[in-house]
Amino acid sequence: MPNLEESYDIVVVGAGHAGCEAALAAARLGLETIMFTVSVDSIALMPCNPNIGGSSKGHLVRELDALGGEMGKNIDKTFIQSKMLNESKGPAVHSLRAQADKQNYSREMRNTLENTDHLTIRQAEVSDIIVENGVLTGVKTFSGAVYHCKAAVLATGTYLKARCIYGDVSNATGPNGLQAANYLTESLKAHGIEMYRFKTGTPARVDKRSIDFSKMEEQFGDKKIVPFSFSTDPETIQKEQVSCWLTYTSEKTHEIIRANLDRSPLFSGAIEGTGPRYCPSIEDKVVKFPDKNRHQVFVEPEGLYTNEMYLGGMSSSLPEDVQHAMYRTVPGLEHVKIVRNAYAIEYDCINSRQLNATLEFKAISGLFSGGQFNGSSGYEEAAVQGFMAGVNASMKVLGRDSFVLDRSQAYIGVLIDDLVTKESHEPYRMMTSRAEYRLLLRQDNADLRLMGIGHEMGLVTDEQYEKLLKKEAAIDAEIKRLEATNIGASREVQDFLERNGSTILKTGTTLAELIRRPELNYVMLTELDPKRPELPTDVIEQVDINIKYDGYIRRQKQQVAQYKKLENKKLDANFDYSSVKSLRKEAAQKLDLYRPMSIGQASRISGVSPADISVLLVHLEQLRYQNRMEKDSIPDSEPEPERKTERLASSRETEEVTGKEVSDDCRI
Known part of the structure; x- marks a missing residue:
């Protein structure tokens, strides 16, 4: 029997935070879009922490909103507590964080998706990508159906060959026991895509009725709530908020963990994937920080209509019996009842250095990628990547210029630039310290920085843009x-x-x-x-x-003006780095592998030194001079410019931008 065949402009694989933003962006730009998910019940699922935002992550959400994304609007509809973090510090690190009603967050996002024109939602597992002569032409589902498309966005999150583990228990499932996606990895590998194996984890969920809150510190929301979305009227979201609670592990907690490390899959070798450095399990904390006699535990509600509470700071993959003993040594949790065990989850993701800054695969035209599939962590990092991948996939189909934000424009630019240029063998997390120009990239001015771009793309309404212009004036x-x-x-x-x-x-x-x-x-x-x-x-x-x-x-x-000097010196995608004399072999190999878009991006690649950048600048100047001679028919006998002067100028220029000392002795 013949299999089903359909055609769309854009295919989005995955319906997590990245997939939702990618699909919405493409559909709102007028492209016929289909979004695949292994379960429609997992749309915009929050499988781990029940919150949006936080330090640096709040910046990402507000930037996404300014560009026309949905996450900020959705959390404004569904938050149950809101707080501005770091208010005792400077405005560069102020960041919003909101507790979400997890079920309501997912429900509201699904409602938005289902009522967006040009967007189709399909519950099916994509098992293959179809590539012809280096160009993506469609995808195939496990059932054999073929969906032809002009571009696709992979946003598979933590579902690819996912495995949930605690103690000796290992289940081939995605988060929260949902179906894993077990077939797409092999298709990607067959097309030359390099894969990594990463892991993350989540703490237990416990019954609120079994907690003694009198032994904990109550954490309140802000009296005056600041919305995430610039389109949300602050007066419409002022409401009564629920409390979170703070407690701490004890020495007894740490004794139990140390006594059972041999049963932890993290330390026994049962888990192969690399975990996030900045969100370690409680076992990791106890081992890596033996001098600390306690660690913070944040007890957070999962929603208004459930008694489940999230134990932030105590993710674990220890066996079930150890978890019960361990959690009950925490003040206030002495009689706690576990609703869902903590677990670690392993999953397949890509080496993100295979991507251009547009999040398109270098080797496969029309195939884009976003979210945790790119080797990042966090809902917010995922959402902004999904949006950028969806926009760029749409720009390609529409024949418009691609959309790239640089490091001086947005935290989004920092995040993507880090992913595509820097070596990382662990899940990437956004932090304020990663942004060199964070005083300019504040969360409070994201609309002033980016809303004009969103309006030009067609994702911000005229009404919103007019409001922005009045604010600026x-x-x-x-x-x-x-x-x-x-x-x-x-x-x-x-x-x-x-x-x-x-x-x-x-x-x-x-x-x-x-x-x-x-x-x-x-x-x-x-x-x-x-x-x-x-x-x-x-x-x-x-x-x-x-x-x-x-x-x-x-x-x-x-x-920033100095930074732009090198950023504006573009490099041809087919540039032959082996032809550059005096360029170190390691640098030539790294540049050939990464294919940077500019000298500025090249300067941030690990293994490329300031001296290498100086060599490149001189080589480019020589090429420019030769091209000018040919264009102007200058006789070959005319002498070249004095090379020593070029070398010194290039060295100074590199030093200005990178802040690193460059030797004049570059052996050109």
């Missing part, structure tokens, strides 16, 4: 007013300054200069500024930050 006008508003050293002003622990004035100054003082801010100066206009909270926030950190912001913008 209001910020600029208020900053100019404050810079121009002088106040004298009157008794009223001096009294105000003394009351607020600020140095009194000797001469007059501007309101902007007072805002720049560490102990003062825009809101505090209200009584000295009677002609102040009524402004929205988000405008006030931008005015305050831009004035207070003006010097630092200008300095970082200068650094």
Whole structure:
């Protein structure tokens, strides 16, 4: 019998956080899109922690929202507690984090997907990719059905050949006991795609009724809730929130773990995959930090309509009996009842260095990849990659320019650049420390940085964009007013300054200069500024930050300008690095393997030194000079430019951008 055959513009494989964003982006751009999932009940599943955002991850969600993604809107509909982290520190590291009602989060996202035009959802397992002459032409399901397409996005998450493990128990299932995808890996390998084996884990879920909260510290949400999405009216989401709780492991907990390490699949060799460095299991913590006599445990609700509680900080793959004994040594959990055991999960993913910055495979035209399948960890990292892969797959089909964010534009740019240029043999996690220009890439200004791009692509509405333009104008006008508003050293002003622990004035100054003082801010100066206009909270926030950190912001913008110099020096995808004299063999091999898009990207590849970049710059300048001679019909007898000067200029240019010392003795 003939098998089913259908045709679509875009195929998305997987319906987790990456798959949802990829499918929505493609469909919203008008392309006929089909999204495959092993179970429609697992759409936007949160198999591990019941929250969205957190340090640096909140930045990703707000950037995604500014570009036209869905995650921020969805968590605004379904959160049960919201908190701005790191408020005692500078604005560069402020980051939103919200507890989600897990079932409601999945339900709302599914509702959005099912009511999006041009989007079809299909429950089926994709087992093969179909490639002809290096070009993807379709996918095939396990049932034999063929779906022809112009581009596809792989967003398989942790499902490929997934195996859930605790103690001696090993089940070939995906997260939460869902069906694994067992066939696609072999098809990918057959087409030359290099695979890794990674692992992650999750803690036990326990019954709320069996917890003694009196022995724990209650953790409240913010009184004034800040939404993730720039399109959400803050007044519409102010509501009563549920509490989370903090407790700690004890020495007894650690004794039980140490006594049973021989039964842990992490240490017995039963688990082959590499786990996330920054989200270790409790066994890992006890072994790696033997001097610590306790570790934090966050007890978090999984939703409003369930008694399941998540034990953040205590993921484990220890045997069932050890888990029961271990958890009951934690204050407040002495009589705890486990609903779901903790487990580790192994899964197949790719070596992400096989991807271009567009998240398209270098070797297979039309095949894109996003999410944990790319070797990253976290819902937020997955979502932004899925969005970028979906957008670029759509741009390819539509014949439009590809979409790449660089490291100076967004945390998304940092994340993807790290994935495609740096060697990593463990799940990648976004952190604020990875972003060189984090003072510019704050979560509060993501709309100002990126919404214009989202509007140009067609994923941000005219109404949203008009609102942004009005916000920008209001910020600029208020900053100019404050810079121009002088106040004298009157008794009223001096009294105000003394009351607020600020140095009194000797001469007059501007309101902007007072805002720049560490102990003062825009809101505090209200009584000295009677002609102040009524402004929205988000405008006030931008005015305050831009004035207070003006010097630092200008300095970082200068650094970005230097960075752009090398980033704008593009490299041909077919450039022959073996032809570059004096380029070290290791560097030539790495450059040939990664195929960087620019000199800037080349400079971030492990094994490529500043001296190698200097050699490349000189070689490119020589090529440019030769091409100019040929174009202008300059006689061959005309002497070349003085090479020593070129070498020194290239060295200085490299040093400016990389911040690394470059020797002039490059042996060109």
